[in-house]
Amino acid sequence: MAFFFECFFLSLSIILLFVWSSRHRRATSLPTNWPVVGMVPGLLLNIHRLHDYATELAAESGGTFQWKGPLFCNMDMLLTTNPANIHHIFSRNFSNYPKGPEFNKIFDILGDGIFNADFQIWELHRRTTLSFFTHLDFYPLLENSISDKIQHDLLPVLDHFSQAGTDVDLQDVFQRFTFDGICKLILNHDPRSLCLDMPLVACEKAFNDVVDALLYRHILPEGVWRLQKRLGIGKERKLMEASRAFDDFIYPCVDRAEEEPDRFSLLASFKKELQHMTNQNSKKFLRDTALNLMLAGRDTTGATLTWFFWLISRHPSSEAKIREEIDNCGRRVDVQKSRGMVYLHGALCETLRLYPPVALEHKAPMRPDILPCGKHLEENAKVIISLYTVGRMESVWGKDCLEFKPERWISPSGKIKHEASYKFPAFNAGPRTCLGKEMAFIQMKMVAAAILQRYRVKLVEGHVVSPRNSVILQTEHGLKVTLSKIIY
Numbered sequence: 001m002a003f004f005f006e007c008f009f010l011s012l013s014i015i016l017l018f019v020w021s022s023r024h025r026r027a028t029s030l031p032t033n034w035p036v037v038g039m040v041p042g043l044l045l046n047i048h049r050l051h052d053y054a055t056e057l058a059a060e061s062g063g064t065f066q067w068k069g070p071l072f073c074n075m076d077m078l079l080t081t082n083p084a085n086i087h088h089i090f091s092r093n094f095s096n097y098p099k100g101p102e103f104n105k106i107f108d109i110l111g112d113g114i115f116n117a118d119f120q121i122w123e124l125h126r127r128t129t130l131s132f133f134t135h136l137d138f139y140p141l142l143e144n145s146i147s148d149k150i151q152h153d154l155l156p157v158l159d160h161f162s163q164a165g166t167d168v169d170l171q172d173v174f175q176r177f178t179f180d181g182i183c184k185l186i187l188n189h190d191p192r193s194l195c196l197d198m199p200l201v202a203c204e205k206a207f208n209d210v211v212d213a214l215l216y217r218h219i220l221p222e223g224v225w226r227l228q229k230r231l232g233i234g235k236e237r238k239l240m241e242a243s244r245a246f247d248d249f250i251y252p253c254v255d256r257a258e259e260e261p262d263r264f265s266l267l268a269s270f271k272k273e274l275q276h277m278t279n280q281n282s283k284k285f286l287r288d289t290a291l292n293l294m295l296a297g298r299d300t301t302g303a304t305l306t307w308f309f310w311l312i313s314r315h316p317s318s319e320a321k322i323r324e325e326i327d328n329c330g331r332r333v334d335v336q337k338s339r340g341m342v343y344l345h346g347a348l349c350e351t352l353r354l355y356p357p358v359a360l361e362h363k364a365p366m367r368p369d370i371l372p373c374g375k376h377l378e379e380n381a382k383v384i385i386s387l388y389t390v391g392r393m394e395s396v397w398g399k400d401c402l403e404f405k406p407e408r409w410i411s412p413s414g415k416i417k418h419e420a421s422y423k424f425p426a427f428n429a430g431p432r433t434c435l436g437k438e439m440a441f442i443q444m445k446m447v448a449a450a451i452l453q454r455y456r457v458k459l460v461e462g463h464v465v466s467p468r469n470s471v472i473l474q475t476e477h478g479l480k481v482t483l484s485k486i487i488y
């Protein structure tokens with residue numbers, strides 16, 4: 001029944017949309033709240049540019065905008081980019097904003113992994129993952145695995161493209177690099193999706209289908225995507241195929257890890273913790289744990305590197321400063337040297353401010369609440385925090401908010417300037433702050449340095465770079481470049 005209502009609303013919206021758009025040209029982005037269908041027509045009109053649309057709505061309404069969905073569809077959402085609200089939701093009133101059942105429903109493919117978990121299970125994930133990432137053996141492991149991957153796969157692949165003089169899609173290269181890297185760290189297995197043959201590794205590509213489908217689950221009525229799932233069509237079919245690809249890839253790695261219980265590994269640490277929990281299916285739990293970290297490690301870092309190379313290709317003076325800093329570091333950049341690269345750090349932060357890979361967060365209060373902006377929230381009200389939009393708010397970052405200025409991140413004494421996480425929430429804020437931040441900076445700096453030391457990178461003429469509709473901010477058509485080797 002709900003499905004018929006939703007189809008009816010959708011058709012009505014489309015009709016209204018065409019009537020409205022043919023008669024009106026309005027100076028404001030704020031959508032009309034139509035009877036019955038709510039603001040769906042405005043959304044449909046902007047469906048190809050959701051992140052920028054959210055930015056316009058937030059900017060025109062002082063940072064917080066109430067979006068109205070169709071009647072009976074439970075799709076009303078509060079969009080906020082107000083730093084005080086972010087601080088309240090992520091930190092000060094954290095206990096009232098668990099991921100919750102609505103988030104779990106949308107992100108069900110992630111199972112019981114850290115992104116989906118709340119309360120005790122989340123604490124177990126957080127504690128165990130943190131102790132692995134801060135273990136004395138971890139950074140040498142990380143450094144070796146990044147260096148090996150750069151030397152044995154990244155540089156030979158880039159050399160190949162540069163010698164052939166053909167275009168290369170850097171987004172694809174970075175996704176493969178970060179996928180192989182995180183698999184090596186978490187599963188002790190490098191699937192070598194990045195190598196001269198550039199093979200299709202089903203599990204690696206499955207992540208792209210997942211992040212697309214999950215955004216659509218946010219904006220489609222639940223009845224619609226559930227029906228698609230039941231019929232096995234559209235983006236839901238891709239999600240089901242992705243889930244199978246993840247199982248086929250991860251379970252054999254979990255089996256192998258179980259044969260080496262004494263090796264320093266994340267799965268072994270989790271296995272020990274699980275001995276105290278009788279009600280957990282440990283294989284499934286380890287699969288979910290690995291999958292969540294693979295998603296965290298592949299897409300975010302890969303997307304940031306992509307946007308970074310695009311931004312510096314448009315800002316030659318910033319690129320020159322980065323090259324100078326890298327040249328001063330010597331040929332091989334390691335963990336220690338990467339920490340001293342202040343300008344490159346600023347350029348990466350600036351990339352993350354303008355193109356945060358996790359473009360939005362989804363929260364719902366367990367109990368009614370009042371946000372610092374004065375907005376009342378009912379229990380389970382949907383709140384969308386657009387991290388993409390926060391970095392583009394004049395009220396937060398000033399008049400030059402849309403400009404790429406790495407200098408913004410450097411203090412007068414030449415040190416990295418710290419910004420509060422509710423103003424710069426690319427890595428989230430409060431108790432659920434990203435656990436891979438330090439690791440991500442090291443990886444991104446080592447990769448950027450390895451490439452910029454050896455190649456001039458030129459964007460292919462006419463190649464258009466724009467954000468794709470996805471929960472991870474990738475570029476729509478990749479990043480097509482040509483590479484020419486620098487001769488010293």
Ligand code: HEM
Binds near residue numbers: 182294301425437
């Ligand atoms: C540029 C790179 C990265 C960015 C921008 C980033 C951003 C984020 C964001 C926004 C969240 C919150 C997600 C949510 O709760 O819905 C998060 C959580 C997390 N990130 Fe990252 N991340 C990056 C790299 C990494 C890497 C390389 C890892 C390592 C595997 C990692 C591990 C995690 C973990 C484990 C969490 C869950 C924290 C929790 O819920 O307590 N991240 N990250």
